[in-house]
Amino acid sequence: MTTIARNFQDVHARIVTACRAAGRDAADVALLAVSKTFGPGAVRAAFEAGQRAFGENYIQEGVEKIAALADLRADLCWHCIGPIQSNKTRLVAERFDWAHTLDRLKTAERLSAQRPPELAPLNVCIQVNIDGGPAKSGVAPDQALALARAVAALPRLRLRGLMTIPEPAADFEAARAVHARAKVLFAQLNAAGLGLDTLSMGMSADLEAAVAAGSTLVRIGSALFGARAPKAT
Ligand SMILES: *Cc1c(COP(=O)(O)O)cnc(C)c1O
16 A cells, blocks of 8 residues: 555544544545645545545646646546635636635635636635634634625635634644634524535644534645645745
8 A cells, every 4th residue: 555545544534533523424524635745646646545636725836736637637626725816816717626715805706707617616615814813814704704795696606615724723622612613603604594515624733623623624735645845935
């Protein structure tokens, strides 16, 4: 078995264990494999281990990887999980299946306008700055409902849920408490009729805390592919 295949087994086991501890069904937590900085060969190895959904942060890198793996395109689901500058919306609209980081209506409007008519609507999540962290990405929690309503009205987007990237927490309980705030917001938006099905939260270090709080999609990179080299600048 390859290292990547074994890592997938380990991460699936972590999800199952975390779901059991939370009294949840493991089928309700999807695994997004974050392949940023790793080449097409790593994605292909993950595909052979059964993985179908991949996340990319850097749009140009993602687009090149999607092209290099064109033979698998029909079987793969590509998620953009990095910031989307205005000059990159067209690439996201044309090449990806999902975008997780919407925090401005203008970006959403561009994505909707640029989504090719022959493709299904682009699945999107609104990024929420749930802990007021200094990263500055993400809408403030009290702005999420208004943005969600506006995004849900765009014709070529399908609003699926919320996404968060909290600051690293001191321990499990602190991480769970922050993720629980996102779960409350998610429930409030659904109570307002938005019909969301995706709560994108949890990474290699806080998978268990995110699942305990109600994550439906964990974004896992280093636990699957190994440590990343620092990004060249
Ligand atoms: C890199 C990244 C991940 C994966 O992080 P790991 O700690 O390697 O699991 C998840 N989400 C986002 C938005 C990322 O940038």
